[in-house]
Amino acid sequence: MKTKFLSIMLTSFLAVGLFGNTVYAKETDSNNKKTFYIGSLKKGDLMLWDVCSQCSNTFSVMIRDDDTIYADIDKDTSEKELDILSHDSAFYEGGSNLRIEVEYYGSSVNLKKAHASGAIKNEKKKTIGYIYTYNLEDFDDEDYNDAVITLTSWKKHG
């Protein structure tokens, strides 16, 4: 009886070990899909993002971690003028692999990236937040305004 109990406990323990923490495979990038990992944020930090476009292609932008989708943004028209797709915010829930996924629906594009990121420091050089900006080029005119994503974060106060 005791052995049976132990074996059930051991089986349960193994099951939790194997399936309790779902491990997601990292996304594979391709010519029309890019994944940008966002580091340094802590659970509860505020995230504020802007996503805009000046291209005729259609694409999606997802801001997510392994457990939570914060934004699922779709550019579904061929509008070429400045198109503000999202200006919104969320609190980071603390899931693993916080990231921005960009996927162009046309597989013929070959995305290129310009980016800047870093800590936002106060007058005492103390880090109060982070900023990440990604400017993507989907053609050959090198204007890098085809998909523009900026994410700023800081600690929640008040």
Ligand SMILES: [Ca+2]
């Ligand atoms: Ca362009």
